[in-house]
Amino acid sequence: MPNIVLSRIDERLVHGQVGVQWVGFADANLIIVANDEVAGDEIQQNLMEMVIADGIGIRFWTLQKVIDTIHKAADRQKILIVAKNPTDFLTLVEGGVPISQLNVGNMHYVDGKNQIHKTVSVDEKDIQSFHALKQRGVNCTVQGVPTEPATDIFTLL
Numbered sequence: 001m002p003n004i005v006l007s008r009i010d011e012r013l014v015h016g017q018v019g020v021q022w023v024g025f026a027d028a029n030l031i032i033v034a035n036d037e038v039a040g041d042e043i044q045q046n047l048m049e050m051v052i053a054d055g056i057g058i059r060f061w062t063l064q065k066v067i068d069t070i071h072k073a074a075d076r077q078k079i080l081i082v083a084k085n086p087t088d089f090l091t092l093v094e095g096g097v098p099i100s101q102l103n104v105g106n107m108h109y110v111d112g113k114n115q116i117h118k119t120v121s122v123d124e125k126d127i128q129s130f131h132a133l134k135q136r137g138v139n140c141t142v143q144g145v146p147t148e149p150a151t152d153i154f155t156l157l
Helices: 016-026 042-049 063-072 086-094 124-135
Strands: 003-010 030-034 057-061 078-083 101-106 114-117 120-122 139-142
Touching: 003 016, 003 086, 016 030, 016 078, 016 101, 030 063, 042 057, 057 063, 063 078, 063 086, 078 086, 086 101, 086 124, 101 120, 120 124, 124 139
Parallel strands: 003 078, 003 101, 030 057, 030 078, 101 139
Antiparallel strands: 114 120
16 A cells, blocks of 8 residues: 555645645655646646755656556655645545545635635535545545644535
8 A cells, every 4th residue: 555644735736835844744755746737747847846855756647647556656655645626636536546634735716716714715616526535535624834733624615
């Protein structure tokens, strides 16, 4: 079974907060960016690689590659998976990726979304995905940075 130490929703994917604070907090040594677009975009990959500390590995995989590859992970790999939204994580869970806890960090406000927390805005599709994740046994909590308390997202929806 892969050693997934943190699964996080963050629309920015890897930036200073994820690449330093969350990696350190979770004691991760490998970041998997689960995003179909970024998996094929070297410019975005290079920008994300610049913010991670030496000694931390990073992979840019499509959702399907995560599903197909995650069970081949070595025990020594302490994996932080980051994706942009709950629908992507639902795809991963339905594909057999063993995720029991989901950290919700940053989902930007855009027209059609409702702000439910200072850093989290959701639309109907997001809400449906969170409920589907809950039905599959995934605990979803909002937590911007490791030093703030986690809040069950279902108390906010």
